[in-house]
Amino acid sequence: QVQLVESGGGLVQPGGSLRLSCTASVSIFSIYTMGWYRQTPGKQRELVARIKESSSTNYADSVKSRFTISRDNAKSTVYLEMNSLKPEDTAVYYCNAAQPSLGHNYWGQGTQVTVSS
Numbered sequence: 001q002v003q004l005v006e007s008g009g010g011l012v013q014p015g016g017s018l019r020l021s022c023t024a025s026v027s028i029f030s031i032y033t034m035g036w037y038r039q040t041p042g043k044q045r046e047l048v049a050r051i052k053e054s055s056s057t058n059y060a061d062s063v064k065s066r067f068t069i070s071r072d073n074a075k076s077t078v079y080l081e082m083n084s085l086k087p088e089d090t091a092v093y094y095c096n097a098a099q100p101s102l103g104h105n106y107w108g109q110g111t112q113v114t115v116s117s
Contacts, residue, residue, distance in 0.1 A: 001025070002024075002025055002026055002097075002106050003024070003025040003108075004022055004023070004024050004025075004095045004096075004097060004106055004107065004108035004109075005022065005023050005024075005108060005109075006020060006021070006022045006093065006094070006095045006108045006109070006110060006111040007020070007021050007022075007111060008020040008021050008111065009093060009111030009112045009113045010112075010113070010114070011114045011115075011116065012085055012113075012114070012115055013115070013116070013117050014085060014086060014087060014115055014116075014117055015084060015085065016085050016115070017081070017082060017083045017084075017085065018082045018085065018113060019079060019080070019081050019082070020036065020079065020080040020082070020093055020095075020111060020113075021077055021078075021079055022034070022036075022077065022078045022079075022095030022108055023075070023076055023077045024076050024077075024078075024095075024097050024106070025076070026076070026097060026104075026106070029073055029076035029097075030053060030073040031053055031099055032053070032097040032098060032099050032104070033050060033051070033052045033053060033097075033098045033099070034050070034051050034069075034071055034078040034095070034096065034097055034098075035047060035048075035049065035050040035051070035069075035095075035096040035097075035098070036048045036049050036050075036069060036078075036080045036093055036094070036095060036096070037093070037094045037096055038089075038091035038092065038093045038094065038113075039091055039092050039094065039110075040090065040091045040092075045094065046060065047060055048060050048063055048067065048080070048093070049063065049067055049068075049069035049080060050069065051069045051070065051071050051078065055071070057069055062088075063082075063089075066082065066083050066084045066085075067080060067081065067082050067083070068080070068081040068083075069081075078095065080093070082113070085113075085115045086115060087115045087116060088115075089113065089115050090113060090114050090115050090116070091113060092110040092111065092112055092113075093110060093111050093112075093113055094107055094108055094109075094110045095107070095108035096108075
């Protein structure tokens with residue numbers, strides 16, 4: 001019954017911005033490490049950004065300085081602010097919630113981001 005619901009994807013022009021949101025139905029959101037991953041056809045899913053319970057973050061080299069991950073524990077929501085978007089950012093973006101100590105690892109269904117003129 002755990003659900004992660006992504007929103008905010010769509011079509012944008014190069015140089016534009018999008019803000020992705022993911023709301024989780026987990027019982028205690030604050031104990032989870034939250035992440036955004038992306039996948040293109042024929043490629044493996046890759047980590048884009050991650051934010052731990054402590055709010056420590058890390059990013060893929062390809063998105064550093066352009067993307068920002070944040071979380072609002074009161075709303076059980078994680079965000080990905082994407083700026084200066086490039087065509088190579090086009091992918092399906094997936095939300096992830098992980099708590100390895102409990103053996104919990106959950107995925108959303110994904111939201112399409114297309115960067116094209």
